[in-house]
Amino acid sequence: MDHENLELRSTVTPDGTLRLHLEPVVLPAPGPGQLLVRVEAAPINPSDLGLMFGPADMETLALEGKVLTARIPDRAMPAMQARIGQSLPVGNEGAGMVLEAGPDQQHLLGRRVAMLGGAMYARLRLIEAKDCLVLPEGAAAEEGAALFVNPLTALGFIETMRAEGHTAVVHAPAASNLGQMLVRICKADGIGLVNIVRSPEQVTLLRDMGATHVVDSSTDSFHEDLTEAIAATGATLSFDAIGGGEMTSTILNAMETVAARSMTSYDRYGSSVLKQGYIYGALDTGPSVLRRGFGFSWRIGGWLLFHALQRLDPDTVQRMRQRVVDEMTTTFASHYTARITLEEALQPETVAAYVRKSTGAKYLLTP
Numbered sequence: 001m002d003h004e005n006l007e008l009r010s011t012v013t014p015d016g017t018l019r020l021h022l023e024p025v026v027l028p029a030p031g032p033g034q035l036l037v038r039v040e041a042a043p044i045n046p047s048d049l050g051l052m053f054g055p056a057d058m059e060t061l062a063l064e065g066k067v068l069t070a071r072i073p074d075r076a077m078p079a080m081q082a083r084i085g086q087s088l089p090v091g092n093e094g095a096g097m098v099l100e101a102g103p104d105q106q107h108l109l110g111r112r113v114a115m116l117g118g119a120m121y122a123r124l125r126l127i128e129a130k131d132c133l134v135l136p137e138g139a140a141a142e143e144g145a146a147l148f149v150n151p152l153t154a155l156g157f158i159e160t161m162r163a164e165g166h167t168a169v170v171h172a173p174a175a176s177n178l179g180q181m182l183v184r185i186c187k188a189d190g191i192g193l194v195n196i197v198r199s200p201e202q203v204t205l206l207r208d209m210g211a212t213h214v215v216d217s218s219t220d221s222f223h224e225d226l227t228e229a230i231a232a233t234g235a236t237l238s239f240d241a242i243g244g245g246e247m248t249s250t251i252l253n254a255m256e257t258v259a260a261r262s263m264t265s266y267d268r269y270g271s272s273v274l275k276q277g278y279i280y281g282a283l284d285t286g287p288s289v290l291r292r293g294f295g296f297s298w299r300i301g302g303w304l305l306f307h308a309l310q311r312l313d314p315d316t317v318q319r320m321r322q323r324v325v326d327e328m329t330t331t332f333a334s335h336y337t338a339r340i341t342l343e344e345a346l347q348p349e350t351v352a353a354y355v356r357k358s359t360g361a362k363y364l365l366t367p
Contacts, residue, residue, distance in 0.1 A: 001029050002026050002027065002028055002029070003026070003027045003028075003029075003036065003124055004024065004025075004026060005024070005025045005026065005027050005122055005123050005124045006022050006023070006024055006025070006122060006123045006342065006367075007022070007023050007025050007089050007090075007119060007121065007122040007123075008020070008021075008022060008023075008052075008089070008090050008091065008121035008122065008342055008345060009021055009022070009023040009087045009088060009089055009090065010051055010052050010053070010054075010087075010088050010090055011085070011086065011087045011088065012054065012072065012080050012083050012084050012085075012086075013084070013085070014084055014085070016071060016072045016073075016074065016077050017069055017070075017071060017072070018053060018054060018056040018069065018070045018071075018072055019067050019068070019069055020052060020053070020067070020068040020069075020345075020346060021066065021067040021068070021346070022066065022342060022343070022346070023087060025122075027124055027126045028126070029100060030100050030101055030102045030105070030126060031102050032102045032103060032104050032105075033102055033104060033105065033128055033129055033130070034101070034102045034105070034126060034127065034128055034129065035098050035100070035101050035102070035105055035108060035113065035126075035127055035128075035129050035132065036098070036099050036100040036101070036124060036125075036126050037096045037097065037098055037099065037113060037115060037124065037125045037126075037127060037132075038096045038097045038099050038123070038124060039094050039095075039096040039120055039121075039122055039123060039124065039125050039367045040094075040095060040096040040097060040112075040141035040142075040145075040366065040367070041094060041095050041096070041141040041142045041144075041145035041364055041365070041366055042091050042093065042094030042095075042120040042121055042145055042364070042365045042367065043093065043094075043145050043146040043149075043334065043336070043362060043363070043364050043365070044345075044354050044362070044363040044364070044365060045092060045093075045146075045149050045150070046241075046281055046282070046283065047092055047149065048090055048091055048092055048121075049354075049355055050282070051088060051090050052090050053070065053355065054072065054076075054080065054083075055072055055073065055076035055079070055080070055285075056070035056071065056072050057070060057071050057072070057073055058070060058351075058352070058355060061348045061351060061352070062348070063346065063347065063348055066346070067346075068346045068348065068351065089118060089119035089121070089122070090118075090119070090120075090121045091118065091119060091120030091121035091122070091365070092116065092117075092118060092120065092148070092149055093114070093115060093116045093117075093120055093145070093146060093147070093148040093149050094114075094115050094120035094121075094125070094145055094365075095112060095113065095114045095115065095135065095141040095142075095143075095144035095145040095147070096112065096113070096115070096125070096141055097110070097111075097112055097141070098110060098111050098112075098113060099124075101129075102129075105129050108129065108134065111134055111135070112134075112135040112139055112140075112141055112144060113132040113133060113134055113135060113144070114132065114133040114135060114144035114145070114147040114148065115127050115131060115132050115133075115148075116131055116132075116148040116149075117131045120365075121342060121345070121365055121367065122342075122367060123342075123367050133147055133148075133321060133324070133325055134325075135325070135328075136325070136328075139328070142336070142364065143328055143329060143333070144328065145334070145364060146177070146334040146362075147324050147325070147328055147332060148324075149305065150177055150178040150181055150332070150334065151181060151324040151331075151332040152305055152309065152320055152321070152324065153178055153280070153305045154178055154181040154182045154185055154332075155185065155320045155323065155324070156303075156305055156308045156309065156312075156320070157169060157171070157182065157239050158185060158186075158189070158191065159308075159312055159316060159320070160237075160278075160303070160308060161191070161237055163312075164237065164276065166235070166236050166237040166276070167191075167192065167234055167235075167236075168191060168192030168193065168194070168233040168234050168235035168236070168237070169182075169186070169191065169192070169193050169194070169235055169237050169238070169239065170193075170194040170196065170226075170230065170235045170237070170238035170239070170251050170255075171193065171194070171195055171196065171238070171239050172195075172196035172217075172238070172239075172240050172241065172242060172247050172251070173196060173197060173198055173202075173241060173242065173283070174195035174196055174197050174202075174206060174211075174214070175195075175197045175198070175202035175205055175206060176241070177334050177335065177362050178241075179195065179206075180205075180206070180209060181331060181332055183195065183206055183209050183210070183211045184209070184210075184330070184331040185331060187209075187210050187211070188331070192213075192232075192233030192234060192235060193211070193212075193213065193233070193235075194213045194215065194226070194229040194230055194233055194235050195211050195213060195214045195215070196215055196217055196226065196247070196251075197214060197215070197216055197217070198216070198217055198218055199216065199218060200216060200218075202214075202216070203216050213229040213232060213233060215229055217247075223250065223254065226250070226251070226254045227254040227257050227258060230251075230254050230255055230258050231258045231261070235255070236255055236259075236273060236274065236275050236276065237275075237276050237277075237278075238251045238252070238255075238276070238277045238278065239278050239280055239303065240277065240278065240279050240280070240281070241279075241280055241281030241283055242281065242283045242284050243279050243281055243282040243283060243284055243285070243288060244282070244283075244284030244285055244286035244287060244288060244289075245284050245286060245288070245289060246289045246290075246291060248277040248279060248288065248290075248300060249288075249289060249290045249291050249292075249294075251277060252275050252277050252294040252298055252300075253291065253293045253294050255273070255275040255294065256270060256271060256273075256275065256293065256294035256295050256298075259271035259273035259275070259295075269295055269296045269297075270294065270295015270296055270297065271295050271297060272297050273297060274297050274298065274299070275294060275297065275298045275299075276298070276299045276300075276301075277298070277299070277300045277301075278300075278301055278302065278303035279300070279301075279302055279303070280302070280303040280304065280305075288300075334362060335362065336362050336363065336364040337361045337362055337363055338353070338354075338363055338364070339363075339364045339365075339366050340354075340363060340364070340365060340366070341365070341366060341367070342365065342367050345365060
């Protein structure tokens, strides 16, 4: 039997208007290997905002009936050509109750699952069972709503570190939900971690969680503090969610300062210690600026969870997923600023709050 559904969709029109709207959709009954899930909770992640609003000018937000609109600057439209006219579903991850199941998945009827795969900002989701994690009996949807993007990203950082031969990590900004997960992982696994935060309150937050090395980028002593924290941990790998500005450059320069301390002779090309910086977010959408004082032994690249998972062997990915389920209420617990409905997600004043990307602020959709 078909099911009527309502999905949050994002569309770019040829005249440069972004439209965010609720669209009726008909879903078929689940086939082999599939589940029909009532979505009960879905977090709003920065990666979701990128699809929802793209490069739209958020100062032009307007609610026209039941459709939220915003203007896309002319200079940004060439990059939008491939999605013009497409009604794209939004929401990377979520959790909910299995209402119907394919003939080979009947054992999951009535169970709650966490899901990854897009189109989660909806009443219902038809999804492959392989893209789900079955939650423990009695677990709430809210506990499982964010068990993929942030937890697997944090674990992915550690697996990347190991695969590339590094022994410690620098992370910025580190007071986010993801950053707090990384603090817990590194503390449990005995891994050196340098946390870069943006206020004294965030320093206190992470130190109270047991973080050893926390440096505040708002202080006059930031560069010196960062250098000494890198020296203490031996970190030669960084992950930067800010993207724009000079954060990755600043980290690499501090790593080079530490590496130069061990050089026994002058080398005009700098140290031979390889320093790797990854940009994995775009909290600042401005240009990434490099002030190259870090020699010639360095790399900078983009890091994306879905690409990283494809590079890892299946056993490693399965081990990561199982750890997330085992530690869902401890290491990988998420905390939410507010809970909103699909309809509220279209209200300009609510949008202004959840697009702010404030550190530690996370909104949960409860369709």
